[in-house]
Amino acid sequence: MAIPVLTDEHVGQLDYRAAVAWMQTALQSHSEGTLDAPARVNSKLTKGEFAFTIGAHNSANPYMGFRVYDLAHLHSPTRSEVTAVFNGRDGSLTGIVTGKLLGAIRTGAIGGVAISCLSNPNANILALLGTGLQARTQLRAACAVRHFHEIRVYSRDAANRNAFREEMSEHVPVDLTLTNEPEQAVRDADVVICATTSTQPIIKTEWLKQGVHLNNVGPKFKTGHELPRDTYEQSPRLVTDSLEQVSAFGDAFVLFGTPHYDRIGALSAMLDENATDSSISHDSSLFISVGLAGTEVVLAQRMFENHME
Amino acid sequence: MAIPVLTDEHVGQLDYRAAVAWMQTALQSHSEGTLDAPARVNSKLTKGEFAFTIGAHNSANPYMGFRVYDLAHLHSPTRSEVTAVFNGRDGSLTGIVTGKLLGAIRTGAIGGVAISCLSNPNANILALLGTGLQARTQLRAACAVRHFHEIRVYSRDAANRNAFREEMSEHVPVDLTLTNEPEQAVRDADVVICATTSTQPIIKTEWLKQGVHLNNVGPKFKTGHELPRDTYEQSPRLVTDSLEQVSAFGDAFVLFGTPHYDRIGALSAMLDENATDSSISHDSSLFISVGLAGTEVVLAQRMFENHME
Structure with a gap:
């Protein structure tokens, strides 16, 4: 079966209520210790600098993944990002999301959780x-x-x-x-x-x-x-x-x-x-708002689950 | 235009003479300072550990990218890897390669350069x-x-x-x-x-x-x-x-x-x-053989160039 590769076109159809609910669950998972969310890893190159934000969900159906973006092109209109999710059981690739919308919706949805809570x-x-x-x-x-x-x-x-x-x-x-x-x-x-x-x-x-x-x-x-x-x-x-x-x-x-x-x-x-x-x-x-690592991975995983259905 | 996503099926058709020649050129680029090849970046999670091998080619048509694999699943038959290449000019995504063949062919081809040279x-x-x-x-x-x-x-x-x-x-x-x-x-x-x-x-x-x-x-x-x-x-x-x-x-x-x-x-x-x-x-x-970072990115870039033709 081909690996799903979702784009901004798919991500743009996300329901924000669902996204906020997923992010609230992700924050709770982090609080309970089931969501690994280490600080970002940066890799500076001669030109450009990758930032990797990495996370893993250690539940009954474990998964792990990352989002990556190039800090040197944050203001380029044609720039893109990649989010990849792997199955934590066997290391197989669950799916990939490209584009710059997933990270922004993740941040927006966590902002929604903050507003809802505070x-x-x-x-x-x-x-x-x-x-x-x-x-x-x-x-x-x-x-x-x-x-x-x-x-x-x-x-x-x-x-x-x-x-x-x-x-x-x-x-x-x-x-x-x-x-x-x-x-x-x-x-x-x-x-x-x-x-x-x-x-x-x-x-x-x-x-x-x-x-x-x-x-x-x-x-x-x-x-x-x-x-x-x-x-x-x-x-x-x-x-x-x-x-x-x-x-x-x-x-x-x-x-x-x-x-x-x-x-x-x-x-x-x-x-x-x-x-x-x-x-x-x-x-x-x-x-x-600083970006809880792993939350893009949770959002992508949920999208793949819906995509498969 | 959709981003090319190449799999082991595509990578398996690579000509080894071409791959060795590309890796020789990549090694020369590294020697001349146009290929950035920092040491691998690892991110340890509760379960699993991502290794990112990152590189950038600072030529007239610059590009940058990485390959990632999970050290915890190196022996899983269903495990996969992701290699992504970005355009160094505008940060757009050039393409993605999934599967575990690209990294292995890269290593094999560098081994071929060593045999050819030594x-x-x-x-x-x-x-x-x-x-x-x-x-x-x-x-x-x-x-x-x-x-x-x-x-x-x-x-x-x-x-x-x-x-x-x-x-x-x-x-x-x-x-x-x-x-x-x-x-x-x-x-x-x-x-x-x-x-x-x-x-x-x-x-x-x-x-x-x-x-x-x-x-x-x-x-x-x-x-x-x-x-x-x-x-x-x-x-x-x-x-x-x-x-x-x-x-x-x-x-x-x-x-x-x-x-x-x-x-x-x-x-x-x-x-x-x-x-x-x-x-x-x-x-x-x-x-x-320890793996020169950036060489997977060079190999993937060359594949995308051929794929576009």
């Missing part, structure tokens, strides 16, 4: 900063877990804003409100998704509503960060999907060497906590 | 120890570079020997002589290919003919080695395809910490030397 269940207003691929998948995952009545989208660029609204219109329950003022987007928002490539803070902490939940998808390094330092510092609840990856960033990570570093908790741990104490979700919170 | 051009007798996949590709590459009049194949197992003869008969110019005595295979042989999984030496140095060339494909570690230590020690010319990989083995490598370690030369350097001084090829020599 934001106010009655959240009304969503602010989205950024209109790239990550912004698209974050928006769709957010709409899969909350019923927003108002969605505001910020981008500096009018053409990007309009293209984004046109492309997203069929996937969101309300008309998108476009703005070129980050403050207009963020004021009074219950959930703020920051998915830009900006290395300069694009919001001010004082604009944020009490009880807001933020997803920080873009830069989070000392050399460049899309959120102001005091947004991290003043947030009562700092959460990430991978403490291993935060640790692997070393002193490059924006909070390294600050007292706030040790306050960062694992999203997977919050899932259990949330189940028993729903009051926590009304505090302000900041989800620092 | 063995007596008038070599008559070939001894092959081992009847696995590596033995198959070594044999076919050897026959692509030398006209052997006698080929002796050793295996402990009669069924393996007979299956090997039957499968190889269409690919070799003479009937294979089968034996269950390594000494019978090796005595008077001009070229000896050791491609076993044995961790105990299977020959004695005194059996070897003066001027013999050996390929050491199987174990070469302190904890287990298919050749006796004194075969390495007494060989006047020790050569490997990757000094980087030998170095990465660290103190696990059989010659680590001995005076012979520093005598190991790079096969790529011999290619130039050989071109200007043909006398060297009549000395005894021992090729320690």
Whole structure:
């Protein structure tokens, strides 16, 4: 039987509710120790640099795999990625996913888990900063877990804003409100998704509503960060999907060497906590998205299982 | 256009003369600095361990890629591998090769380069120890570079020997002589290919003919080695395809910490030397095959180029 090779065309048909549910299960597996998720492995070449994000699921039907992308071509429109999954029993190849959508949907879906777990269940207003691929998948995952009545989208660029609204219109329950003022987007928002490539803070902490939940998808390094330092510092609840990856960033990570570093908790741990104490979700919170290894492999495995059916 | 995904069925049709020529060019590129070939990157999981062998060709048409295999399933009959090649200009995916044949043909073809470069051009007798996949590709590459009049194949197992003869008969110019005595295979042989999984030496140095060339494909570690230590020690010319990989083995490598370690030369350097001084090829020599990273990527790239034509 031929090995399935799925492309962005297949991945684009993924249901976001399913993707968020799979990622929530994957985070729980990681918490329970059945999902191996080591920090990324990088291989620097003269030109180009591969990043391998690797994972293994040690369940009754074990599987293992990786996703790979070239850091030197992150902004190339024609760039691609490869995700491969192997059967953990006999080392056979289960399938391959090509394209750049799987990784982005994985990240979006984990963002959806964070919003589901940490934001106010009655959240009304969503602010989205950024209109790239990550912004698209974050928006769709957010709409899969909350019923927003108002969605505001910020981008500096009018053409990007309009293209984004046109492309997203069929996937969101309300008309998108476009703005070129980050403050207009963020004021009074219950959930703020920051998915830009900006290395300069694009919001001010004082604009944020009490009880807001933020997803920080873009830069989070000392050399460049899309959120102001005091947004991290003043947030009562700092959460990430991978403490291993935060640790692997070393002193490059924006909070390294600050007292706030040790306050960062694992999203997977919050899932259990949330189940028993729903009051926590009304505090302000900041989800620092770094990419839990192995989750692309889980997502791909689930797609192959559905593909085979 | 769909990305080409080649399987063992395609790879099995490779012409060995072409593969050897491509590997010779790849070794020369490495020597000239246009082929990046870092040591393997391993990622250990709770169950299983991925080994990534990565390379990049920095020519006018740059490309980069990797091959990956799971060390925990090396002996699984259904195991597979993945080799992926990306365009170095824009990060697009050129193609994927699945299966376990590409890596083995790569290793065989480099063995062929070593035999072509280091063995007596008038070599008559070939001894092959081992009847696995590596033995198959070594044999076919050897026959692509030398006209052997006698080929002796050793295996402990009669069924393996007979299956090997039957499968190889269409690919070799003479009937294979089968034996269950390594000494019978090796005595008077001009070229000896050791491609076993044995961790105990299977020959004695005194059996070897003066001027013999050996390929050491199987174990070469302190904890287990298919050749006796004194075969390495007494060989006047020790050569490997990757000094980087030998170095990465660290103190696990059989010659680590001995005076012979520093005598190991790079096969790529011999290619130039050989071109200007043909006398060297009549000395005894021992090729320690460790796998030059990047060569699978070169082989795959060449296959995609032919596939597109």
